[in-house]
Amino acid sequence: MNTIILDNLKVLTHDNIPVITTELLANLYGTEIIRIQQNYNRNNNRFIEGKHFFKITGECLNNLRLSFSESQISAKTRSLMLWTERGAARHAKMLETDKAWDVFEQLEDCYFNSAKVNNPQPRPEAPELLNxxxxxxxxxxxxxxxxxxxxxxxxxxxxxxxxxxxxxxxxxxxxxxxxxxxxxxxxxxxxxxxxxxxxxxxxxxxxxxxxxxxxxxxxxxxxxxxxxxxxxxxxxxxxxxxxxxxxxxxxxxxxxxxxx
Incomplete structure (x- = not known):
C-alpha cells in the first residue's frame, strides 16, 4: 500500500477521533482479519477501550452505518471494533512485519493526523481590551x-x-x-x-x-x-x-x- 492510496482514504471518526476498522487495518497491514482478531483476543488485557479501540453496538452502529455507507458495514454486523492510532500501533507491533510498520508510519501522517490538519480547531477570538x-x-x-x-x-x-x-x-x-x-x-x-x-x-x-x-x-x-x-x-x-x-x-x- 503506497502513500498515494493512503492519502485517498476516507477518514472514519468516532467522537472526533480518527479510527480504522479491523477489515481495513488487516488489508493495509497485509494480513487476515482473523489475525487482528486473534491478537486482540489473546492480548485483550493490553487494549483499553477508549484509548486503543471503541466497540460500537446498537443504535451507535446503525448511525455509523448510515453515515459511512462507503465503509460497507454489513447489515449482519452486531458489533464493530474501531481502532485508534494507539490501537493500530499495538497491532503493528504484534504482527512485527516490515509492511505493518511501514504502513503504520504512513497512517500516522496521512490518516490519523489528517483530521487535525483538515479540521483545525478554531482559535478563540482575543477579547477586546479597554481603549x-x-x-x-x-x-x-x-x-x-x-x-x-x-x-x-x-x-x-x-x-x-x-x-x-x-x-x-x-x-x-x-x-x-x-x-x-x-x-x-x-x-x-x-x-x-x-x-x-x-x-x-x-x-x-x-x-x-x-x-x-x-x-x-x-x-x-x-x-x-x-x-x-x-x-x-x-x-x-x-x-x-x-x-x-x-x-x-x-x-x-x-x-x-x-x-x-
Missing part, C-alpha cells in the same frame, strides 16, 4: 476614590488591586471590555467605603478642633471617643452597600460604564 478613553475614565474613578486620604498612594494601589481581584485580571494585563460592568459595580462598592471613611475622618477632625482646641475638653477622653467613632465606621458594611452615591460619583461611574 485609551476607557483607561482614562477608570483612572479618574480610582483617583476620585483615593483623593483626600493621607495615604493616597496606598489607597490607589489598594483600589487597583481590588479591581483586578474582582475581574481576575493579574497585573500588568489589561482589563477587557466584557468586564466593564464588573469593574463599575466594584467601583460603586469602593465609593461607598471611601465615602464612609472620609466622612468619619472629617467628623473626627471637626470634633477634635471644637472639643480639644476651643472647649479644651479632656484630651484622653476625646481621643478615645474619636477612636471608637473610626472603628464604628469600619463596621458599617451593610449601610455602605445600600448607600446611594453622590450625583457626581454616579456620573463618573456611568461615564466609564457607557464608554463616553
Amino acid at each position: 485609551d478613553n476607557d483607561t482614562r475614565n477608570l483612572a479618574h474613578l480610582v483617583w476620585s476614590m483615593a483623593n483626600g486620604f493621607r495615604f493616597e498612594r496606598a489607597w490607589t494601589q489598594g483600589i487597583w488591586y481590588a479591581l483586578r481581584h474582582a475581574t481576575g485580571i493579574a497585573s500588568p494585563q489589561h482589563f477587557e471590555v466584557n468586564q466593564i460592568a464588573i469593574i463599575a459595580e466594584e467601583c460603586r462598592r469602593i465609593y461607598g467605603i471611601t465615602d464612609t471613611l472620609k466622612s468619619a475622618i472629617f467628623d473626627v477632625e471637626k470634633q477634635a478642633i471644637r472639643r480639644l482646641l476651643r472647649h479644651k475638653d479632656d484630651a484622653e477622653t476625646v481621643l478615645r471617643e474619636m477612636q471608637q467613632l473610626l472603628e464604628a465606621s469600619t463596621h458599617e458594611h451593610d449601610s455602605i452597600m445600600t448607600q446611594s452615591l453622590e450625583r457626581w460619583q454616579q456620573a463618573n461611574v456611568n461615564r466609564f460604564l457607557q464608554r463616553n
Whole structure:
C-alpha cells in the first residue's frame, strides 16, 4: 500500500477521533482479519477501550452505518471494533512485519493526523481590551476614590488591586471590555467605603478642633471617643452597600460604564 492510496482514504471518526476498522487495518497491514482478531483476543488485557479501540453496538452502529455507507458495514454486523492510532500501533507491533510498520508510519501522517490538519480547531477570538478613553475614565474613578486620604498612594494601589481581584485580571494585563460592568459595580462598592471613611475622618477632625482646641475638653477622653467613632465606621458594611452615591460619583461611574 503506497502513500498515494493512503492519502485517498476516507477518514472514519468516532467522537472526533480518527479510527480504522479491523477489515481495513488487516488489508493495509497485509494480513487476515482473523489475525487482528486473534491478537486482540489473546492480548485483550493490553487494549483499553477508549484509548486503543471503541466497540460500537446498537443504535451507535446503525448511525455509523448510515453515515459511512462507503465503509460497507454489513447489515449482519452486531458489533464493530474501531481502532485508534494507539490501537493500530499495538497491532503493528504484534504482527512485527516490515509492511505493518511501514504502513503504520504512513497512517500516522496521512490518516490519523489528517483530521487535525483538515479540521483545525478554531482559535478563540482575543477579547477586546479597554481603549485609551476607557483607561482614562477608570483612572479618574480610582483617583476620585483615593483623593483626600493621607495615604493616597496606598489607597490607589489598594483600589487597583481590588479591581483586578474582582475581574481576575493579574497585573500588568489589561482589563477587557466584557468586564466593564464588573469593574463599575466594584467601583460603586469602593465609593461607598471611601465615602464612609472620609466622612468619619472629617467628623473626627471637626470634633477634635471644637472639643480639644476651643472647649479644651479632656484630651484622653476625646481621643478615645474619636477612636471608637473610626472603628464604628469600619463596621458599617451593610449601610455602605445600600448607600446611594453622590450625583457626581454616579456620573463618573456611568461615564466609564457607557464608554463616553
